[in-house]
Amino acid sequence: MNEVRPIRSDIGARRLDAETLKANFSDLHPPLARHEAVVEAxxxxxxxxxxxxxxxxxxxxxxxxxxxxxxxxxxxxxxxxxxxxxxxxxxxxxxxxxxxxxxxxxxxxxxxxxxxxxxxxxxxxxxxxxxGEHPFTRAAPTGKRIAVVGAGPAGLSCAHRLAMHGHDVTLYDARQKLGGLNEYGIAAYKTTEGFAQREVDFVLDIGGITIETGRALGRDIHLADLRRDFDAVFLGLGLAGVNALGTEGESQAGSADAVAWIADLRQTTDLASLPIGRRVVVIGGGMTAIDAAVQAKGLGAQEVTIAYRRDQTAMNASRYEQEIAQTRGVAIRCNLQPKRILAQGGHVTGIELERTRTEDGRLVGTGETVTLEADQIFKAIGQAFLPDGVDGEGGDIQLERGRIKVDGERRTSLPGVWAGGDCISEGDDLTVVAVEDGKVAAEAIHRTLEGAKA
Incomplete structure (x- = not known):
């Protein structure tokens, strides 16, 4: 085993000056000027x-x-x-x-x-x-009312399309800001200058959408009531659960969920005030891992390592995104799975990982371990759907692979209820796929309501 001497925890704020932080979190892809756009077109x-x-x-x-x-x-x-x-x-x-x-x-x-x-x-x-002009206008009011639960990409897309057809929509969200992962879960350098909220405002400009924030399904609103009070319901609940490592030491100070940390980063008004370690390890191989690692480096971490249990070709993050991380100083180490988190005085000092290999398509441990020094560890090993609020209230919704089962029109097993985005079994965890889910469901709801009226 490759042992190291435990290090002193060193998580602090204001590692970098304001100008450096501004450069590190500037627009990943500066926009094209008009002439550049015409030439490229x-x-x-x-x-x-x-x-x-x-x-x-x-x-x-x-x-x-x-x-x-x-x-x-x-x-x-x-x-x-x-x-x-x-x-x-x-x-x-x-x-x-x-x-x-x-x-x-x-x-x-x-x-x-x-x-x-x-x-x-x-x-x-x-x-x-x-x-500043909305490109679409609402159809004549239909008198139909639809509840959309979740104001992420799927919910916003569904609400807009339904409002455009003349229906009245009530859009619920558990948080105080609309946008879902567009507001809380995407790296700050990809969506600068408050663009997520500007786009939300743009979507709402269609009219006919009432907003109710701080309203969580199963706590403040209930599916049975929504089904009774509205002509249709759309669920764009996202993935509220976070997968655990299931390793010793996971609860130590300095070990955090990457999704929650990114959300905190996105909402801070002063990046310099956000504490970051000197040696950071991110566990995972998807976009959340990349976003957490790049932003940790951007905040001033001296060493940032992504540790992934399979080989690099199996990473969910695209090769392009991996290259962004590597060009910004993030090390990607593969075929390493977490074994235990090391701590001293109740705070993370490192992580012990086991080398892996693939045999007959199965991932197996080799028994050989590697220890990385770390004073901060972020877990980015996926999120899970929490069925709170969709089960036991007016009939259970059928699940498939741990998420809501839907048909091609995004209908659930409950009459009058549709779903889309990351919470459905066919979800692809991409913004653009969630937008399509919301659009498809809205058109299906519209056809259903128009058919019922005929």
Whole structure:
């Protein structure tokens, strides 16, 4: 075993000056200027049966909106985007375009340099939002009322589409700010200058949406009551649970949940005041692990290591995101699974990990251990759906693989109840997929209510 001498805990604030922090948390992808956007749009082949459009979960007509930019009509381009994805501005910032639309771009296949679809989408939507005009209008009031529980991407998408059809929507959320993971769970350098709340305000400008914050399902509101009082219910509950390591020492001071830490970081008004260790270890291989590690480094941690139990090709975070972490000084060490967290005086001093390998498709421990010094450890090993509020109230909702089971129209097993986003069994834990869930469910609810009226 590779033993180390326990280190003194050293978690502190104000490690970096204000200018350095500003640079470290500046926009990951500075927006394109108008001329740059037109030049980039000119690279598009405007393919018939464009593979980029097929790869987009919300089926944005990518060739059309790029042609509109090329023609000097960014407002028209934005309307094309937003008609398919009302959160197109956020998705342009956080969508893994490198594994979706840009990965299948003909330019990528032919030259290894795709059209910058994400940046073009951001350019168009920013122009429209800066103009301050909502591109859609509500239909005549239908008199129907829908409850949307959860104001993350799925809930916002569903609420907007229903309001556009003329329905009255009451949007509930357990937190005080709307936006879900867009507000609380995405790295600060990906969505700067309060963009998440600007986009929420933009979505609500459609009208017909009443907001009730600080209202949690199962605590303040109840599914049976919602089903009784509303014509339909949509659940966009997200994943409130956090998976535990299940290792010795997990509860020691200095060992924290990465999701909660990122939420705290996103809500702080003074980054310099946020305490960070000198040696930080992040356990996990997904986007949350990358976001936590990069931001820990950005706050002034001297050493940041991501430890992942499988090999690097199995990481859920895209290769592009891994490269962002590595170029910012984060070390990625693979085939290491946590064995126990070391502590002294009730505070983390390191973590012992076991080397792993894959045998016949199964991950197995080798018995060999490695110890990393750390005064702060973040756990980013996935989140879980908590069924609080959806079971035992007016009939249980059927679950599948620990999440809500839905059909192709996002109907649950309970009549009059739809669901979407990370809380459903088909959820892909992507903002753009959640937006599509909300849109599909809203159209299904609309058809159902219109059919009942006929």
């Amino acid at each position: 000119d690279r598009c082949y405007f393919c018939y049966d464009a593979p980029c459009m097929t790869a987009c979960p919300t089926s944005i007509d990518i060739p059309l909106f790029i042609r509109e930019i090329q023609a000097g009509n960014p407002i028209g381009a934005a309307k094309t985007i937003l008609s398919s994805n009302i959160l197109g501005g956020m998705c342009a910032r956080v969508c893994p375009t490198e594994t979706l639309c840009e990965e299948v771009c003909v330019r990528e296949i032919a030259e290894g340099k795709p059209v910058k679809i994400g940046l073009l989408q951001r350019f168009a939507t920013d122009v429209l939002m800066d103009k």
